[in-house]
Amino acid sequence: MSIIINLDVMLAKRKMRSNELAKEVGITEQNLSVLKTGKAKAIRLTTLDAICKCLECQPGDILEFKP
Amino acid sequence: MNKIQRLSMFLRVIFQIAFVVWPLVLALYWIFAPQHFPYNFSINFIPNGTEILHPITGADSLWGFLIGLLPTIIEMIIIYFLIKLFKLYEQGEIFTLSNVEYLKKIGIYMLINQGMGFIYDALITFVLTMHNPPGHRVASFTFASHDAYNVVTAIMIIVIAWVMAEGCKLKEELKYTV
Numbered sequence: 001m002s003i004i005i006n007l008d009v010m011l012a013k014r015k016m017r018s019n020e021l022a023k024e025v026g027i028t029e030q031n032l033s034v035l036k037t038g039k040a041k042a043i044r045l046t047t048l049d050a051i052c053k054c055l056e057c058q059p060g061d062i063l064e065f066k067p
Numbered sequence: 068m069n070k071i072q073r074l075s076m077f078l079r080v081i082f083q084i085a086f087v088v089w090p091l092v093l094a095l096y097w098i099f100a101p102q103h104f105p106y107n108f109s110i111n112f113i114p115n116g117t118e119i120l121h122p123i124t125g126a127d128s129l130w131g132f133l134i135g136l137l138p139t140i141i142e143m144i145i146i147y148f149l150i151k152l153f154k155l156y157e158q159g160e161i162f163t164l165s166n167v168e169y170l171k172k173i174g175i176y177m178l179i180n181q182g183m184g185f186i187y188d189a190l191i192t193f194v195l196t197m198h199n200p201p202g203h204r205v206a207s208f209t210f211a212s213h214d215a216y217n218v219v220t221a222i223m224i225i226v227i228a229w230v231m232a233e234g235c236k237l238k239e240e241l242k243y244t245v
Contacts (some may be wrong), residue, residue: 027245030243034159034243034245037213039243040244040245041239041240041242041243041244042240042243042244042245043244043245047236047245060099
């Protein structure tokens with residue numbers, strides 16, 4: 001898939017740990033790991049909304065299209 | 068161990084026994100048959116209505132056994148897939164693509180078995196009536212209502228496997244939806 005998840009980069013920028021983000025967003029660490037490793041097949045808008053709110057960023061900062 | 072796993076283990080053992088016993092039944096039938104088996108015996112390897120107007124020789128029995136192996140091998144393949152399927156259920160794998168694959172194969176082999184049934188009927192009646200007087204030698208093809216049921220059942224199994232495969236894909240997608 002040509003969609004790249006830049007969650008690690010954003011987490012590093014915000015100096016936040018994965019488990020903290022998972023807790024704040026309200027998803028399990030396993031699910032966050034699925035997202036980070038690029039195994040995810042879909043992301044709910046509610047999850048994306050919560051991540052963006054938590055990391056104070058835009059969806060485009062997390063998702064990138066690389067043809 | 069939950070109910071499904073317990074029942075699956077029980078059925079797996081039954082099918083494992085059947086896997087060994089079924090070819091033995093065929094062999095025993097042709098060793099002793101048909102002199103010691105009534106023609107309406109429930110496990111009857113000779114199609115009903117076959118007129119055998121001569122004593123069955125050792126060669127006839129051997130041919131009967133060899134021809135009988137054709138559907139028996141298919142039936143053993145089906146039993147083998149059933150063993151595999153129930154082993155997966157036993158391990159708690161219920162809605163997986165490998166299960167669906169076994170289910171689909173069972174359906175396909177049931178259809179093949181039905182086709183093999185025609186060949187078997189023709190060959191067995193031919194071999195057993197070969198030494199009959201002229202006019203009584205036959206090679207019969209039969210298609211009874213139970214054959215139609217078998218075909219419909221096999222098709223239904225294939226369709227159910229297909230629907231289950233779609234369900235598995237949905238489950239997989241849901242698993243990876245964050």
